[in-house]
Amino acid sequence: xxxxxxxxxxxxxxxxxxxxGGFSRAILDPDIAVPSGLVGPDGRPDAKRFxxxxxxxxxxxxxxxxxxxxxxxxxxxxDFFAAMARIHVAESPPESPVMLDYGRHFPAFVAGFPPAQGxxxxxxxxxxxxxxxxxxxxxxxxxxxxxSLAAVPPERIPTLRLRLHPSLRIVRSDWPALTxxxxxxxxxxxxxxxxxxxxxxxxxxxxxEVEARAIPPDTACFLKALLAGAGIQAAVLEGLAESxxxxxxxxxxxxxxxxxxxxxxxxxx
Amino acid sequence: MDGTFHSPATVxxxxxxxxxxxxxxxxxxxxxPDIGFFEVHAENYMGAGGPPHRWLTAIRERYPLSLHGVGLxxxxxxxxxxxxxxxxxxxxxxxxxxxxxxxxxxxxxxxxFLNDLLPLPYTDTTLARVVEHIDEVQSALGRRxxxxxxxxxxxxxxxxxxxxxxxxxxxxxxxxxxxxxxxNVEVACTNQEWNxxxxxxxxxxxxxxxxxxxxHLEESDAAGRPLLIDTHDRPMTEGVMALYEHVxxxxxxxxxxxxxxADIPExxxxxxxxxxxxxxxxxxxxxxxxxx
Numbered sequence: 001x002x003x004x005x006x007x008x009x010x011x012x013x014x015x016x017x018x019x020x021g022g023f024s025r026a027i028l029d030p031d032i033a034v035p036s037g038l039v040g041p042d043g044r045p046d047a048k049r050f051x052x053x054x055x056x057x058x059x060x061x062x063x064x065x066x067x068x069x070x071x072x073x074x075x076x077x078x079d080f081f082a083a084m085a086r087i088h089v090a091e092s093p094p095e096s097p098v099m100l101d102y103g104r105h106f107p108a109f110v111a112g113f114p115p116a117q118g119x120x121x122x123x124x125x126x127x128x129x130x131x132x133x134x135x136x137x138x139x140x141x142x143x144x145x146x147x148s149l150a151a152v153p154p155e156r157i158p159t160l161r162l163r164l165h166p167s168l169r170i171v172r173s174d175w176p177a178l179t180x181x182x183x184x185x186x187x188x189x190x191x192x193x194x195x196x197x198x199x200x201x202x203x204x205x206x207x208x209e210v211e212a213r214a215i216p217p218d219t220a221c222f223l224k225a226l227l228a229g230a231g232i233q234a235a236v237l238e239g240l241a242e243s244x245x246x247x248x249x250x251x252x253x254x255x256x257x258x259x260x261x262x263x264x265x266x267x268x269x
Numbered sequence: 270m271d272g273t274f275h276s277p278a279t280v281x282x283x284x285x286x287x288x289x290x291x292x293x294x295x296x297x298x299x300x301x302p303d304i305g306f307f308e309v310h311a312e313n314y315m316g317a318g319g320p321p322h323r324w325l326t327a328i329r330e331r332y333p334l335s336l337h338g339v340g341l342x343x344x345x346x347x348x349x350x351x352x353x354x355x356x357x358x359x360x361x362x363x364x365x366x367x368x369x370x371x372x373x374x375x376x377x378x379x380x381x382f383l384n385d386l387l388p389l390p391y392t393d394t395t396l397a398r399v400v401e402h403i404d405e406v407q408s409a410l411g412r413r414x415x416x417x418x419x420x421x422x423x424x425x426x427x428x429x430x431x432x433x434x435x436x437x438x439x440x441x442x443x444x445x446x447x448x449x450x451x452x453n454v455e456v457a458c459t460n461q462e463w464n465x466x467x468x469x470x471x472x473x474x475x476x477x478x479x480x481x482x483x484x485h486l487e488e489s490d491a492a493g494r495p496l497l498i499d500t501h502d503r504p505m506t507e508g509v510m511a512l513y514e515h516v517x518x519x520x521x522x523x524x525x526x527x528x529x530x531a532d533i534p535e536x537x538x539x540x541x542x543x544x545x546x547x548x549x550x551x552x553x554x555x556x557x558x559x560x561x
Contacts (some may be wrong), residue, residue: 016394017346019425023387024378037426041462048491049423049460052498056385063531064384097340097353098315102384113369137316167319204491208323 027057028049028090052121061089061102068103069129071184072110072122080148084113101135104130121195124177125184128201131169132212135205138167141262143206147254148264153157156266158233162226163263164255167205170220170227172199206259231267281306281367281479281524283550288528294324304543306333306367308526312340314364315356321477329364335412335479335526336366343402343416343559344389345375346366351486354409361410368479368524369423370415370448371406373399373436391427391435396442403443415478416440417448420456420485420499432457433471440476447473450481451513452505452528465512474520480515482546483528502531504542514549521557522550 022035040046065085066073073081088109107130110116111123118156144163152160171177176193178201183190200220203212215223222239230238232248239246255261284305288299297307307328314321328334341353361369374386389395406414418436430438438449449472458465484503490496505513505527518524527542 016390016392016398018391019427020345020378020387021380024380024383025388027383028380038423039426040423040492040494042458042492043426046423046491048489049496052422052488052496053385053387057383060384094384095381097342097350097376097384098312098385100313100316100355135319137319137321140318140322156549166317171505205319208320 001044023053028093030054058086058089061094062086064099064102065089065106068133069106069126071129071181072126074184075119075122075125075180075251076116080115084110084116087113100133103133106130121173121175121177121180124171124175125181127171127173128177128181128203128212129200131171131203132210135167135169135203135210137207138165141165141167143152143259144261144264144266146256149252149261158231158236159267160232161229161265161267162232162255162261163265164223164226165204165206165260165262167210168223168227168260169203170215171201171203172220173199173200176213177201182212204258204260211258216243218243219251222246222248222251223255226239278354281335283522283524284333285386285525285546285550286333287539287543288526289328289528290529290533290539291321291324292533293536293539294328298324298327301331302536304332304540304541305547306335306524306526308335308337311336311357311360311369312339314360325364331413334366335368335370335524336364338369338371339386340376341371341402341406342375342377342382343371343406344373344387344395345377346395346398347377349402349405350377354406356489358410361412365527369410369412369416370479372417373419373439382384386419388419388421388423388425388471391428391430391432393429396430396435396438400442401438403439403445407443407445410416412423413446413478415446417450417481418453418457418472420453420497422448422460422496422498424461431434431471432463433468433473437471437476438547440473441518445476446478447476448479448481449474449477450483451516452481452485453499454508455506455509455512456485456499459497461496462535466515469512469519474516477520477523478522480513480516480525482509482525483526483530483559485509500531500536501528503529504538505545510545510549511545514553517550517553518557522554525550 024034026035034047034050040049051056054180062085092105107123107126116122176197176199177194178199191216199214201212202215218239221242222235225235225238282305286306289307289309333344372386377390378381419549454465454468458468482505483501484505486498486500488496488498
């Protein structure tokens, strides 16, 4: 088929799509020349004009990361943060127009970012901030009535399965990352921290506000098992495997008090 | 569906409103300010649950609402993102906003979503594509869309349509309404060296269902010419307010939103900007004998 027999609209379509493709690549990569035919009022190219779009996109996405990772930013300082975020933005632009979701891959990026290696806990703080954001926007779920568990005959409790609140997240750290995070959000003041400690953070939004607290390793193992769909008995065994001092009654009542049990199902065969 | 969307079931009041910001949620609910409506960016409420929805639900019960999309990429030569359209449908069913608006712009390509309102060439081809996309949006959402005129920093050499003619033809072919952003008119006309009054006089005012006002930054291009940047981070200039007066003289009082999206001020500062617009409408309504 000669060019003359291709319908004009189809030809135009291809050109149109290619045109915007060139535009979008040049936005994310400042080493790519500004595409031709993008002009000022005199009909001539003007790099400063194209730079406005480049800056809007890149600075806008860095701002999204700033808002999502305030503690990481405070720990590194804004200049370091912006330089780190700029590299991440160029490597991993958003896949969706929903900016609430952008920054999902940032903690993994921080973990592998060589200049941040001196701050060994930084990626874990980022994981906590990501979990906080996910908990904040997670679906609503009604809390199960406390009586419904109290009404179960004690011998049946081991066979029950618990549905936990969809906002619940658990973040394990080889550092006291929860403590460090807390010291670097809102009006908190950073203070010396014993970096030999490890912490496991439970983050959830059972009501209107996101809550974060440290939990012991046995409780974390118990919760992980419940989240994976295990019945109470199997989950308790996981907790006990982690520590013989695991107290399942305290763990269950803690979940109840936080409003994180949203369903109780009889798992008996 | 009858395929036409010329009369939305509800309209925003002919008053000033402001963009709803999390910084102001509590103040608004505690003090119930006398303001015409609130507008939200649809994408900020696309999480499943949590505080944004709780606040918006409470505020929407008390005020008219305009839903403003920034991510649909209507101006790209790509199929619309069906998942995103579905998310918009969910929000519209949930909050039943008086208005839904989007932009004459694009943001999605192979590289991903570029989080800005990028310009397109104005040709017969791009016109046809935009109209197709608006048809699809209006059919999927079952309501009329208001399309917003862009702020632009450069032009495509291949464009064959004047921007106002392009927008008028889109509205004529698709039956969509228009959101006239007066700050964008000031920004685009300065940057393109167009006459803003001539732009407004050529704009198809009969299709306008909402107005936007906002602040911009003054820069200069490489040749030293003024280059205005649509930053929404400061009060409206007197120049924008003069153009706004010109518009209200032509069409009478109209739902007018103050956009302030960065360096968010304390509530009284934002509220005062809304009052600036209300004063213009009240003064002109009185002198024109129009009831607002």
